[in-house]
Amino acid sequence: MKKLITKKDFILLLVVLVIGVVWILLGNSANKGTTAEIKVDGEIVETISLDGEFLEKEINGVTVCRENGEIYIKEAVCPDKVCVRSGRISKAGEGIICAPNRVAVEIDGKNKNQLDALTG
Ligand SMILES: [Zn+2]
Numbered sequence: 334m335k336k337l338i339t340k341k342d343f344i345l346l347l348v349v350l351v352i353g354v355v356w357i358l359l360g361n362s363a364n365k366g367t368t369a370e371i372k373v374d375g376e377i378v379e380t381i382s383l384d385g386e387f388l389e390k391e392i393n394g395v396t397v398c399r400e401n402g403e404i405y406i407k408e409a410v411c412p413d414k415v416c417v418r419s420g421r422i423s424k425a426g427e428g429i430i431c432a433p434n435r436v437a438v439e440i441d442g443k444n445k446n447q448l449d450a451l452t453g
Pocket of ligand 1: 430433
């Protein structure tokens with residue numbers, strides 16, 4: 334009697350399934366940032382991971398917060414509050430700038446070099 338699916342077929346199917354799941358996960362996280370670089374006058378003064386508990390840092394009059402893998406500016410000593418209204422960022426390449434305080438927050442991702450290689 335011949336079985337429709339042999340043990341060997343089942344293992345092969347499982348491997349294909351795992352590769353598929355990993356591929357989807359990698360694809361979805363391609364643009365996901367890993368760290369946030371906080372710059373003052375273009376100089377990195379602080380690098381914080383996007384993962385972790387709620388974090389609040391005050392840099393040059395700007396309060397930068399990390400929450401649920403996202404970065405946002407809670408409050409800032411600036412007249413326009415453009416930075417506060419910029420909302421939350423979490424993807425590689427995204428950024429928030431507070432021009433009056435010369436503070437910039439940029440998201441960096443581990444796939445950045447890979448993307449550069451593909452586009453460049
Ligand atoms: Zn601002």
